[in-house]
């Protein structure tokens with residue numbers, strides 16, 4: 156009959172209304188500044204730069220390759236490369252960013268910079284209270300503000316950080332293995348070179364003996380011809 | 384002539400003039416509505432409450448909407464740059480003759496000569512009873528006319544639909 | 549005890565007489581009438597806008613609860629931690645709309661654009677002048693034309709809506725105005741026809757007389773409200789439906805459907821003019837509810853004619869019934885989705901109009917049978933005469949509502 160649907164709907168809304176006073180399932184709102192819910196692990200807001208050492212500026216993993224700068228869809232990253240190089244976490248000599256700015260007002264939290272970075276050096280933060288009273292300077296975040304420790308990363312995204320750490324460990328292990336192999340290869344090469352040199356040194360007196368008298372005895376003509 | 388009458392009469396005449404002379408059709412319609420409202424005020428001044436409020440209900444509430452819809456649905460409301468009325472003389476002559484006819488008719492009728500209505504205040508009940516007894520024929524004729532108009536509108540609308548098919 | 553309450557009942561009237569007594573004896577007569585008018589108008593202008601302000605907060609809180617939210621609960625006294633459960637919200641809103649910039653579109657018709665909100669608010673306020681708020685508390689008693697005055701003045705709001713929509717020079721505004729006018733014109737007919745039953749039975753257009761006519765008593769305690777008759781019961785719900793449409797309330801809020809045409813005819817209004825539209829809309833709703841109360845719910849009469857209830861002042865009863873109806877409308881708003889335009893029109897012309905016409909006939913029958921049939925036979929008979937067409941009309945209608953065809957989807 157016409158109208159029964161309306162009554163049913165009104166009963167439902169009445170249940171919601173009454174339930175909101177005693178049933179937490181019918182009142183899911185959290186009153187934000189006072190109450191907070193724990194942030195979800197996959198939450199993401201704004202990128203930060205990971206550093207490994209005590210001094211954030213020395214330990215930045217970023218090598219200023221500028222891939223993220225190129226890939227960022229709204230083009231909100233600005234990087235200036237260094238002139239000199241310094242050792243990275245693997246001990247390899249790399250460039251580092253002199254300037255690394257992200258425009259907070261332009262970033263759209265797409266995480267593409269994180270996806271493309273080959274060095275596990277830029278990650279997404281979960282901090283969301285980013286408002287600022289200075290709308291020009293305050294929204295351009297520089298590398299000092301961006302730098303956050305790897306421990307922070309482990310805290311906000313535990314599983315992701317573990318994967319990242321593992322990947323880095325593999326890299327380091329590879330590098331070490333390579334270094335070791337290099338060292339070994341070098342040692343081997345050196346050894347080989349040495350052996351060769353030794354061999355050469357050993358051979359030289361043998362060859363020198365018959366050749367030494369060569370110019371000294373013109374009488375041995377047939378013997379000198381093959382040598383020439 | 385009391386002050387309220389002067390105000391209402393001035394408003395009515397002024398808005399009627401505006402309704403004729405304004406360039407924008409919608410403005411004209413709005414002024415016309417003001418004229419209707421002024422007329423209702425005059426009825427109220429004459430203690431004809433029922434007629435006054437019916438005037439508001441029918442003219443201000445319904446007829447004005449009809450006019451406005453007619454304007455919006457038939458032509459653009461942009462004022463056009465054309466010269467004002469060709470020659471106002473014919474119009475003025477028609478208006479004067481119409482006014483004279485009506486004035487003469489009113490003067491000749493016994494209404495003016497009779498003193499104030501002996502019945503005092505006419506109640507809505509008596510109005511209704513009169514309508515249903517003495518004046519039932521005019522009422523029915525009017526009803527027929529309106530029904531015919533409505534049927535006509537329906538038929539026009541229906542034809543339109545067939546044409547679009 | 550009862551005497552004290554009687555005094556309380558007459559308090560507003562006594563207060564007015566007291567204040568009038570303060571005028572010096574030599575005051576000219578016109579001044580006396582002006583002061584008297586001002587003293588009558590002031591409480592109306594104070595009580596109902598205040599009620600509007602509170603309703604905005606309560607509505608938002610109620611809708612919040614219905615939607616599993618909390619609703620506004622922050623604004624309280626500034627610079628303190630006192631929050632008043634959010635009931636300071638309307639003051640903040642009022643201040644905000646007062647100090648907001650008043651933007652008028654460059655292409656707008658400035659004069660009409662300016663006049664529209666005023667032309668809307670004034671008729672709405674005028675409708676309050678004939679409502680009887682309590683025993684001998686009616687600002688303007690029109691014994692011949694009370695109800696007609698209400699509808700006549702109420703009908704002139706349509707033109708203001710058109711003025712607002714047309715003068716803004718905005719497509720959404722014009723569309724909203726067209727929708728609003730079409731809706732108001734269509735729903736005015738069932739509105740008036742459903743009120744006409746009461747006029748037919750009581751034989752008067754005076755609202756005070758209509759309230760008085762409901763003061764008879766059944767079985768020694770039950771009041772003779774028109775709601776308790778079959779035609780009154782059906783008429784009241786028909787009236788409420790049409791009133792919701794007149795006041796642009798959900799589910800009939802097409803003229804200002806946010807998801808379709810922004811804010812309808814007041815899209816181009818900002819600041820205080822917008823607030824006036826908002827105010828006029830709610831005051832219109834309250835006036836409609838007040839009329840419904842007067843016609844069907846016994847006006848300021850208590851529901852039962854027994855001692856403690858009759859002690860409560862009559863104006864409290866009126867305001868209490870008004871609040872109950874407002875809550876009902878908020879509840880409906882939280883429940884129902886918006887109708888489509890074609891459904892809206894079909895509902896008015898194919899359901900409401902036939903029902904009101906049948907209701908008129910039934911009311912006439914009720915009146916004619918009053919002597920020949922006892923109440924217990926008359927009631928079910930008349931009710932059945934209304935229930936059957938309701939069922940039949942509703943059945944045809946439901947089939948329409950459930951079937952959906954998306955031609956271009």
Ligand code: SF4
Nearest residue numbers: 227262263265266268
């Ligand atoms: S998250 Fe997206 S938008 Fe933001 S800096 Fe990274 S790539 Fe650019």
Ligand code: SF4
Nearest residue numbers: 217218220221223272
């Ligand atoms: S953050 Fe990563 S991708 Fe961007 S410049 Fe630094 S190393 Fe390259």
